[in-house]
Amino acid sequence: MDRFVSTFTNKIDAKGRVSIPAPFRAVLERDGYPGGLYCYPSLDAAALDAGGERLAKKIDGLLSGLPDYSDERDELSVALYGDVQVLSIDGDGRIVLPENLRVRANLDAAVTFVGLGDKFQMWEPKAFEERRKEARSKVQVTRKLFAAGGRSSDDDGNEGARE
Amino acid sequence: MDRFVSTFTNKIDAKGRVSIPAPFRAVLERDGYPGGLYCYPSLDAAALDAGGERLAKKIDGLLSGLPDYSDERDELSVALYGDVQVLSIDGDGRIVLPENLRVRANLDAAVTFVGLGDKFQMWEPKAFEERRKEARSKVQVTRKLFAAGGRSSDDDGNEGARE
DNA sequence: CGGGCACATATGGGATCGCATGGGATTTAA
DNA sequence: TTAAATCCCATGCGATCCCATATGTGCCCG
Numbered sequence: 001m002d003r004f005v006s007t008f009t010n011k012i013d014a015k016g017r018v019s020i021p022a023p024f025r026a027v028l029e030r031d032g033y034p035g036g037l038y039c040y041p042s043l044d045a046a047a048l049d050a051g052g053e054r055l056a057k058k059i060d061g062l063l064s065g066l067p068d069y070s071d072e073r074d075e076l077s078v079a080l081y082g083d084v085q086v087l088s089i090d091g092d093g094r095i096v097l098p099e100n101l102r103v104r105a106n107l108d109a110a111v112t113f114v115g116l117g118d119k120f121q122m123w124e125p126k127a128f129e130e131r132r133k134e135a136r137s138k139v140q141v142t143r144k145l146f147a148a149g150g151r152s153s154d155d156d157g158n159e160g161a162r163e
Numbered sequence: 164m165d166r167f168v169s170t171f172t173n174k175i176d177a178k179g180r181v182s183i184p185a186p187f188r189a190v191l192e193r194d195g196y197p198g199g200l201y202c203y204p205s206l207d208a209a210a211l212d213a214g215g216e217r218l219a220k221k222i223d224g225l226l227s228g229l230p231d232y233s234d235e236r237d238e239l240s241v242a243l244y245g246d247v248q249v250l251s252i253d254g255d256g257r258i259v260l261p262e263n264l265r266v267r268a269n270l271d272a273a274v275t276f277v278g279l280g281d282k283f284q285m286w287e288p289k290a291f292e293e294r295r296k297e298a299r300s301k302v303q304v305t306r307k308l309f310a311a312g313g314r315s316s317d318d319d320g321n322e323g324a325r326e
Numbered sequence: 327c328g329g330g331c332a333c334a335t336a337t338g339g340g341a342t343c344g345c346a347t348g349g350g351a352t353t354t355a356a
Numbered sequence: 357t358t359a360a361a362t363c364c365c366a367t368g369c370g371a372t373c374c375c376a377t378a379t380g381t382g383c384c385c386g
Binding site for chain 2: 075
């Protein structure tokens with residue numbers, strides 16, 4: 001198994017360190033990057049995205065699909081490369097979250113790690129709780145639609161989406 | 164890893180010296196250029212571009228794509244090579260930014276180093292902050308193009324605030 | 327079936343190392 | 357000789373490493 005799954009919540013200590021959940025660590029190791037991971041602010045939420053070598057390749061691929069010296073590429077380069085940080089994992093499986101990243105996700109005392117397959121996200125625990133509640137209620141609705149066997153399109157709330 | 168990633172801000176001291184971020188230095192060393200780097204004003208921004216051997220090759224490649232003796236090539240040659248300087252790195256990992264380069268990017272007290280993969284840029288910190296904000300908002304739009312795969316996200320714009 | 331032992335993980339704190347930065351000394355060029 | 361560039365060393369802060377402790381979980385043995 002080599003995917004990030006399920007969620008964990010760990011504390012940030014006085015030095016700004018956080019333990020990476022052991023299962024995630026195992027995935028990272030298998031992903032080819034010994035001792036480090038890539039991390040950047042999520043584009044569409046107050047959270048951080050992180051992953052290993054595979055994720056980095058994915059980003060590279062995204063960029064290399066655009067011609068050199070094009071505007072789109074410049075923008076994306078700045079937004080992605082500029083915000084990406086390589087966080088090294090210490091001997092105890094911890095990383096240090098730099099100030100600029102912590103601010104982006106309102107992280108202070110603890111971090112909730114959310115597995116998303118190829119990558120995982122880091123949320124402020126309460127913020128994630130909100131997100132999750134929202135997601136659940138939507139799933140309820142979706143299930144009813146399936147159960148009913150028909151689509152009574154009264155209101156397709158176009159909001160949230162769960163990964 | 165052998166790419167320039169993430170951003171760092173260092174000070175210019177009284178003698179005009181700046182420390183190159185250690186991670187960037189490591190990339191340069193691996194790039195085959197011991198003790199120096201190529202630097203020139205960005206073509207489309209008030210910043211400086213810099214890199215090692217690989218960047219130099221890339222510029223060569225760019226030029227060789229244009230026919231010899233064409234106007235474009237001449238202009239580009241002048242624009243690129245004409246302003247290129249080889250900056251030597253001293254024993255402590257610092258470079259001295261010559262006056263003519265400094266004015267091109269309005270550098271005075273500090274420099275923000277921005278990793279862009281094959282090369283990196285040097286910005287006046289406040290100017291880069293502007294640039295980055297712009298890039299982020301544009302990416303919000305561009306991102307939807309990539310999202311074709313399946314994430315029908317809403318975009319709870321609860322971002323802003325902070326910094 | 328229950329108690330306790332061993333292992334793994336998370337967390338905290340102290341010690342060490344590297345990097346950025348500043349200042350002085352020494353060399354080089356005009 | 358003067359000014360400027362280069363080299364060398366000192367220092368402070370932050371990052372990294374290492375070890376100790378706590379908490380919990382599964383397993384083995386009684």
